[in-house]
Amino acid sequence: MDDSTELALRLPPLALNRKLPLWYQVAQHLRACILARRQGDPTRLPIEEDLAAHYGISVMTMRQALRELEDDELITRHRRRGTFVNESVSSRPLRLLGSVDAVVSQQASDDVQVLGADPVAPPAEFASYFPDTSDVTRFRRLRRENGEITSYAENFVVNDVASKIDLEDLAHLPMTGVLRDRIGVRIGLVEDTAEAKLPAPDIADLLDIPLGSPVLYCVGIIRDAAGRVIDIASIHYRGDRFKFAVTFETE
Incomplete structure (x- = not known):
């Protein structure tokens, strides 16, 4: 320069x-x-x-x-x-790019308990992603590793896609894998964010942790090839049983 x-x-x-x-x-x-x-x-x-x-x-x-x-x-x-x-600049969410295969492999687990699926109104924090929808289908799951609970996940899926999901598949595959490999959804974009937070009492109870224990809270937004949001995952990870690691190539 x-x-x-x-x-x-x-x-x-x-x-x-x-x-x-x-x-x-x-x-x-x-x-x-x-x-x-x-x-x-x-x-x-x-x-x-x-x-x-x-x-x-x-x-x-x-x-x-x-x-x-x-x-x-x-x-x-x-x-x-x-x-x-900007003078008032502060830290912003860091976006990490990767493949859908990487997302699927990192979400996979051999021990998942499907707690059910039910129609609900989109939560307030996600309502803007479902502008013309009065209700979506909520899928609830607990994940364990070596017999110990590691995370609780809720997926809010648009009804025309949710109707094609087999609960048995969710016991063996992450939602991303079910959408892509079982239903044939063309996934265009996956956006993930993560932050530390204190869980609500019912979440702390599900994770079997004392009230007031911090968790890692992740939100995953899946868009299809047309850009429509078809699934939003809300996942709470136990802070004492989860580690976030990123590997970068330097050359």
Whole structure:
């Protein structure tokens, strides 16, 4: 980058992995640099062309990476003025890309107790994902490892898809696998988020933990190839029996 970028936030180099989307890698690298800023560091980013040259990608790919950060409210883009880090920026959810096969394999378990399926109104936190639906089907399951309870899962599935699900399949396959391999749903996107929280009393009772014990709460949103949300998983993991680990390739 030339001298005109000296007043902009300085960015270390990044070795790109061609196995992953370039915009995603660049967006995550910029995210890390922004969150690692110290007080007094510049808030302006280099111009798009200089950023693209820095990362060795096209301007169009660079714009896609910046759009991701803008959607997460990490940056604000002003026409003719440039792109700036938001002063009130805080940590945002980290998105990890992988294959559906990876999701299925990590959710699989040999010891799953299906607690039932029943029609319910979409929970308030998920209602916006089912805008034209008054009710969905809720599937409830307990998962064990070595005889000990590790998680409690609720899946809220649109009724036209839920009607095709065999409960026996859910005792042996994760919901993602049932949707894809048993029903033939073309899965377009899986979005997962995770956070620590305190469970409600009934959840603590199901997990066999003292009230007030923290759990890892994960939400998984599955969209079909047309972009429609067909399933939302709400999963509570026992904090003392679950570990989250991510492996990255560095080259």
